[in-house]
Amino acid sequence: MISYEQIEEFICQYPVYQYAFFSPEDIEFSERVRWICQNECERYDTTWACPPAVGTVEECREKCLTYKECFLFSTIASVSDVINLEETLATRGEHEEITASIEKFIRSQGTECIALSTESCDICEHCAYPEGPCRFPEKMHPCLESHGIIVSELADRYSMDFTLSPTEILWFSLIFMK
Ligand code: SF4
Numbered sequence: 001m002i003s004y005e006q007i008e009e010f011i012c013q014y015p016v017y018q019y020a021f022f023s024p025e026d027i028e029f030s031e032r033v034r035w036i037c038q039n040e041c042e043r044y045d046t047t048w049a050c051p052p053a054v055g056t057v058e059e060c061r062e063k064c065l066t067y068k069e070c071f072l073f074s075t076i077a078s079v080s081d082v083i084n085l086e087e088t089l090a091t092r093g094e095h096e097e098i099t100a101s102i103e104k105f106i107r108s109q110g111t112e113c114i115a116l117s118t119e120s121c122d123i124c125e126h127c128a129y130p131e132g133p134c135r136f137p138e139k140m141h142p143c144l145e146s147h148g149i150i151v152s153e154l155a156d157r158y159s160m161d162f163t164l165s166p167t168e169i170l171w172f173s174l175i176f177m178k
Pocket of ligand 1: 049133134140
């Protein structure tokens with residue numbers, strides 16, 4: 001399996017703000033988050049990257065626990081005001097590209113991995129869900145919350161910031177490695 005040192009060396013080239021390594025066993029998978037997806041998110045039932053397409057929280061947990069290690073990292077984007085959702089979401093692109101690069105590097109070193117990332121997938125202008133299968137299953141990143149993961153709690157546990165200032169947004173990705 002790829003070593004922590006190899007990942008640390010690779011991410012030096014990117015503006016990664018903070019990161020942590022830990023075991024998937026240490027993650028709490030919460031039905032509470034799924035309730036929020038279902039009742040408060042307009043993406044629910046609209047993409048392969050969101051519930052219910054990602055499976056039940058228990059199925060997500062079982063899948064995640066087949067991996068040995070996790071790598072959580074954050075990047076910072078500057079905005080005029082974090083409560084401006086449209087502007088904030090428009091800054092996801094760079095973080096997603098960094099996530100894809102790290103994921104590609106881990107795979108190139110012979111380690112199987114999956115990444116959970118920000119919000120839901122925006123790769124296609126119109127998601128193939130539910131009529132057809134996902135067009136880019138290797139590239140698609142379900143959002144962290146879709147798996148019942150409370151990112152603020154995870155960040156807190158590993159001494160990572162979850163909020164910074166009214167003009168800085170933190171984006172998070174979690175990569176599971178076999
Ligand atoms: S890659 Fe395309 S089809 Fe797959 S989840 Fe993303 S938007 Fe939908």
